[in-house]
Amino acid sequence: MINKPSAIETTRLQDTGKCSDQANTSQIQCSTCNLRAGCLPAELEGQALANFERHVRHLHRPVKAGEVLVHQGSSVQSLFALRVGALKAVISSANGDENVVGFRFPGSVIGLIESEQPHWRRSYIAVVDSWVCHIPASAIQAENGVRRQLIRLMGARLREKHNVHLQLASNKGDRKLLSFLIQMSDNHRARGLSASRFYLPMTYIDLASYLGMRHESVSRTLAQLQEAGLIEKKGKLIQIPDLAAIRRLAEE
Secondary structure: OOOOOOHHHHHHHHHHHHOOOOOHHHHHOOOOOOOHHHHHHHHHHHHHHHHHHOOOOOOOOOOOOOEEEEOOOOOOOOOEOOOOOOOOEEOOOOOOEEEEEEEEEEEEEOOOOOOOOOOOOEEEEEEEEEEEEEEEEHHHHHHHHHHHHHHHHHHHHHHHHHHHHHHHHHHHHHHHHHHHHHHHHHHHOOOOOOOOOOOOOHHHHHHHHHHOHHHHHHHHHHHHHHHOOOOEOOEEEEOOOOOOHHHHHHHO
């Protein structure tokens, strides 16, 4: 059975759900941000960090759930760092069809793929209320350390995309979903959160679009995983009793 989260754990789980009031998130600076190690100013210290911070705009309101952060085809003028919430990456075809091609969670830099392009290749839409930092091109060009970190992050994103595409292409529905849950688990572990307990902030329709499944199949497969004892599910809260077991199953 899923135990009721403690007050502290609930606040931490909400970083991919509703915005929390932790430390007045609109006032957080790069020098005090706990996600800095995976962000663009990771190498910067002292005056170089202060100079970078002067370029960055920290929004005083969240990007509301359903609100578009950037539109596909618009000009690339800034990158964004996601601090709280979750975004989906959506590509629209000429006939109006929309496909979810990825999700971004706290610690992600939005626009790595487009950083050397004139236009956004996809739209980014808030899945839940989300806080982002605007990082203009001038901030990236001003410091060699930022450019080096940008290249590292671009390489990591390309490797991640390659691995995800292999998993989606080679696995059936239940294995695709298991692989996604493992990705969520790894993302939470990397941010110092529980690797075995997390929320799925996206709708099943968006998750199905990303995985190439029918949304009814997503719901049914989650129910089957619960019946098999591989996960415990209560609403959007997922708990994984044995991470090693689902990793073995996903890799078979």
